[in-house]
Amino acid sequence: MNTEIQIEKWLSWVDELSCNDYVVIDNFLDTSTYLEVREFFLSKLNYFAQAGIGALDKNAVHTEIRGDYTFWLTKERDTEIAAFWEVVDQAIQVFNRYCFLSLSGYEFHFANYPPGGHYTKHLDQFKNRNNRTISFIVYLNEGWQKGDGGELEIFKPDNSSFLVEPLAGRCVLFKSDVVPHAVLKSYKDRYSLTGWLLQTPFKLGQFLG
Ligand SMILES: O=C(O)CCC(=O)C(=O)O
Numbered sequence: 001m002n003t004e005i006q007i008e009k010w011l012s013w014v015d016e017l018s019c020n021d022y023v024v025i026d027n028f029l030d031t032s033t034y035l036e037v038r039e040f041f042l043s044k045l046n047y048f049a050q051a052g053i054g055a056l057d058k059n060a061v062h063t064e065i066r067g068d069y070t071f072w073l074t075k076e077r078d079t080e081i082a083a084f085w086e087v088v089d090q091a092i093q094v095f096n097r098y099c100f101l102s103l104s105g106y107e108f109h110f111a112n113y114p115p116g117g118h119y120t121k122h123l124d125q126f127k128n129r130n131n132r133t134i135s136f137i138v139y140l141n142e143g144w145q146k147g148d149g150g151e152l153e154i155f156k157p158d159n160s161s162f163l164v165e166p167l168a169g170r171c172v173l174f175k176s177d178v179v180p181h182a183v184l185k186s187y188k189d190r191y192s193l194t195g196w197l198l199q200t201p202f203k204l205g206q207f208l209g
């Protein structure tokens with residue numbers, strides 16, 4: 001991948017994100033990276049655990065709020081998706097350089113919403129740990145059709161909203177602290193890679209926020 005072209009693309013995405021608080025990017029990953037991520041996702045499906053809400057010791061399962069199963073990833077262990085981690089590192093560099101952010105980490109998980117799964121309207125920053133700065137989702141649903149549900153609903157400041165279909169290869173980035181969003185009930189297994197770019201140290205974030 002030509003790094004300069006990639007940086008140009010990042011600049012236009014970051015521009016849109018700064019103006020609107022979110023950006024939707026189709027065909028976000030190159031084909032080989034996308035296939036690596038999807039293959040790795042499928043190979044881990046037996047190891048997913050029911051997701052909870054809340055940070056650290058406050059985490060608890062509430063299926064009436066969120067019904068997905070997740071598998072947490074780490075760059076060090078999950079080298080099968082090394083090309084994806086490079087994309088994340090590049091994103092962090094661009095945000096820090098051009099948006100004056102001080103991102104220095106990230107956390108990502110795979111998510112599967114089984115049929116009937118949803119996630120009610122929420123913000124991604126935890127009450128007791130507000131270092132999630134940019135939410136970062138890549139969808140892995142091939143052949144997704146209207147009627148399959150599972151749309152991401154994004155709420156704007158005037159409380160109007162719009163739907164984003166979780167189409168394969170589509171990425172959504174948004175500001176974690178200001179964009180309320182929900183996942184509508186899915187009628188099929190719905191696959192994604194979801195993460196957050198983190199501002200650290202998070203204690204300072206909590207102090208400031
Ligand atoms: O998968 C999505 O579209 C959004 C998931 C989400 O909101 C979350 O995990 O916090």
Ligand SMILES: [Fe+2]
Pocket residue numbers: 122123124181
């Ligand atoms: Fe969320």
